[in-house]
Amino acid sequence: MRQKESSISRYCLPIVTVGLYMFLYIPMIVLIIFSFNSKEYTYQWSSFSLKWYYELFDSIEIWDALKNSLIVATSSVILSSVMGVLLVFYSAHTYAKKTFLLFYGNLVVPEIVLAVGLLSFFAFFSIPLGITTLIAGHTLVGLGYVVPIVHARFLELDNRYKEASLDLGATENQTLMRVILPLLSPALFASGLLVFIISLDDFILSFFCAGATTQTLPIYIFSMMRSGATPVVSALSTLLIVISSILVLIFSSLQIKKTDMLQ
Amino acid sequence: MKKNDLKNALKREAPFFMIMPALIWQVLFFFVPFFIILGLSFVTFYGPVIGQIVTFNYYLSLCDNAHVRIVARSLIFAVLNAIFCLICAYPVAYFLARRITRWKNFFLFFLILPFWTNMLIQIHAWFFILERNGLINTILLKLGIITTPLHLANNIGSVFLLMVYCYMPFMIMPLYSILEKLDQRLIESSYDLGANNWQTFFNVTLPLSLPGIKTGLFLVFVPSFGEFVIPALMGGSKHMFVGSLISHYFLMAFDVQKGAAFTIASGLVLLLVFVLCNWFFSKKMRTTKGPSYAAFTPESLPSDVNSGE
Numbered sequence: 001m002r003q004k005e006s007s008i009s010r011y012c013l014p015i016v017t018v019g020l021y022m023f024l025y026i027p028m029i030v031l032i033i034f035s036f037n038s039k040e041y042t043y044q045w046s047s048f049s050l051k052w053y054y055e056l057f058d059s060i061e062i063w064d065a066l067k068n069s070l071i072v073a074t075s076s077v078i079l080s081s082v083m084g085v086l087l088v089f090y091s092a093h094t095y096a097k098k099t100f101l102l103f104y105g106n107l108v109v110p111e112i113v114l115a116v117g118l119l120s121f122f123a124f125f126s127i128p129l130g131i132t133t134l135i136a137g138h139t140l141v142g143l144g145y146v147v148p149i150v151h152a153r154f155l156e157l158d159n160r161y162k163e164a165s166l167d168l169g170a171t172e173n174q175t176l177m178r179v180i181l182p183l184l185s186p187a188l189f190a191s192g193l194l195v196f197i198i199s200l201d202d203f204i205l206s207f208f209c210a211g212a213t214t215q216t217l218p219i220y221i222f223s224m225m226r227s228g229a230t231p232v233v234s235a236l237s238t239l240l241i242v243i244s245s246i247l248v249l250i251f252s253s254l255q256i257k258k259t260d261m262l263q
Numbered sequence: 264m265k266k267n268d269l270k271n272a273l274k275r276e277a278p279f280f281m282i283m284p285a286l287i288w289q290v291l292f293f294f295v296p297f298f299i300i301l302g303l304s305f306v307t308f309y310g311p312v313i314g315q316i317v318t319f320n321y322y323l324s325l326c327d328n329a330h331v332r333i334v335a336r337s338l339i340f341a342v343l344n345a346i347f348c349l350i351c352a353y354p355v356a357y358f359l360a361r362r363i364t365r366w367k368n369f370f371l372f373f374l375i376l377p378f379w380t381n382m383l384i385q386i387h388a389w390f391f392i393l394e395r396n397g398l399i400n401t402i403l404l405k406l407g408i409i410t411t412p413l414h415l416a417n418n419i420g421s422v423f424l425l426m427v428y429c430y431m432p433f434m435i436m437p438l439y440s441i442l443e444k445l446d447q448r449l450i451e452s453s454y455d456l457g458a459n460n461w462q463t464f465f466n467v468t469l470p471l472s473l474p475g476i477k478t479g480l481f482l483v484f485v486p487s488f489g490e491f492v493i494p495a496l497m498g499g500s501k502h503m504f505v506g507s508l509i510s511h512y513f514l515m516a517f518d519v520q521k522g523a524a525f526t527i528a529s530g531l532v533l534l535l536v537f538v539l540c541n542w543f544f545s546k547k548m549r550t551t552k553g554p555s556y557a558a559f560t561p562e563s564l565p566s567d568v569n570s571g572e
Contacts, residue, residue: 009362016354017358023428024373024428027391028380031384083285083288086284090281091282096279110486116513116522121292172278173277203492207510208510221381225496234387240381240384241380248375
């Protein structure tokens with residue numbers, strides 16, 4: 001027996017929802033439209049042009065920043081996934097099974113505190129800032145995502161798989177590679193994608209750990225915005241929005257597949 | 264024989280070596296930096312000579328009006344932001360989770376997308392709306408409501424607006440996922456027992472969504488307390504926030520020790536709010552989720568409760 005919907009939930013809820021979507025998307029849509037504007041230094045529309053996109057593709061700095069961003073993101077995904085899986089698998093059912101709790105701090109602490117801590121650490125041991133320090137920081141954040149996600153999935157797995165594999169004579173390493181890893185792969189892929197996009201988007205940590213010479217894409221955007229944004233930033237932003245929507249599509253189709261498999 | 268012993272010992276301890284990389288990484292880049300910051304905030308260096316004295320001077324120098332005001336401002340902004348996001352996001356999450364049946368993935372996609380979009384891009388987008396000759400001013404001028412453009416960007420109001428905008432997805436997602444999982448049978452039984460819409464909402468739906476509310480509040484509150492990007496780009500550099508002051512001490516003023524002390528002090532403020540909030544929620548959740556409710560988890564309900572109409 002369902003009571004009749006009140007007028008509030010019938011009319012107000014959709015209105016609030018539409019309002020919120022408009023709030024979220026009007027600025028983005030205006031940004032995308034104005035990235036095709038031909039006039040510079042103004043927020044008024046004159047005519048359609050692609051010249052900012054041409055300028056974007058001609059810029060050496062942007063390609064360099066993109067290259068750095070991709071190197072950092074890829075290495076931190078690989079490093080944090082490998083280390084995370086090894087930790088989760090080998091610490092389970094041993095004296096160290098609670099160690100995963102250590103990694104929750106990475107997400108709870110505000111990013112600026114992490115960044116300041118890392119900066120002092122590198123300064124203290126006089127490690128020169130650059131791509132290596134960026135990878136160190138991003139991998140730390142990545143571990144904060146990979147370890148909880150993979151650990152949660154690992155706990156859902158039936159421990160009998162592991163026991164059966166060991167009973168049948170496989171070594172621990174073989175069990176990990178042939179049995180556990182394939183079972184963990186959806187969670188691993190999801191967390192890897194998450195770490196990749198977070199690393200690509202990360203600004204605060206990169207700003208502190210990159211030093212003066214290395215630029216990632218967000219640092220480049222930040223410095224451009226500081227010195228008066230040109231429409232090139234809008235063109236770049238539009239491209240990045242398109243890329244993130246593709247990644248979101250991949251990510252959500254992944255989730256759907258996972259739930260299909262469970263049913 | 265001895266070589267074999269060593270080999271066996273290594274084999275036995277293999278798990279130890281396998282978990283070490285992640286642990287070393289975590290200790291080296293998370294716990295060691297923390298202790299360095301903590302140390303820096305207490306220790307004085309006297310010039311080139313390494314004479315170190317433990318001092319509380321850095322903390323004492325923070326106890327002036329300016330610093331207290333900055334922490335208070337950040338705290339108020341973060342709290343207001345979290346509450347405002349909650350009020351706006353709850354109806355939307357509720358609608359999407361429990362009312363929409365068609366096009367659900369479509370709506371969800373557009374909900375997740377801002378989550379994955381760079382915050383700098385979002386700030387950049389808002390300049391098109393708020394600038395002197397941006398969208399709002401253009402529309403208002405055309406309509407003849409105002410005659411001179413309003414100053415909408417680069418003030419404290421625009422910082423708050425941007426905070427709400429950037430952190431809204433962090434609130435909607437946990438609310439959505441908890442409301443989606445909420446057992447419809449509990450709501451229906453509330454109606455069956457004679458409760459009206461509002462009673463059902465306040466006595467059943469809202470208490471059951473408390474864990475999601477808690478997660479959302481934390482996800483919004485913690486990063487917006489330390490926010491650094493939005494004030495730096497949208498704040499017009501008139502008002503300092505905790506994040507901008509920390510970065511000022513470390514990157515511009517090179518007053519590392521005072522910065523470290525400020526970081527620790529504001530971290531303690533954050534921790535205090537965190538603990539208070541946690542205590543409040545655990546009290547609330549205990550009263551609604553006592554033993555009487557625990558017996559009514561979805562699993563314990565007979566599965567034919569719905570079909571037996």
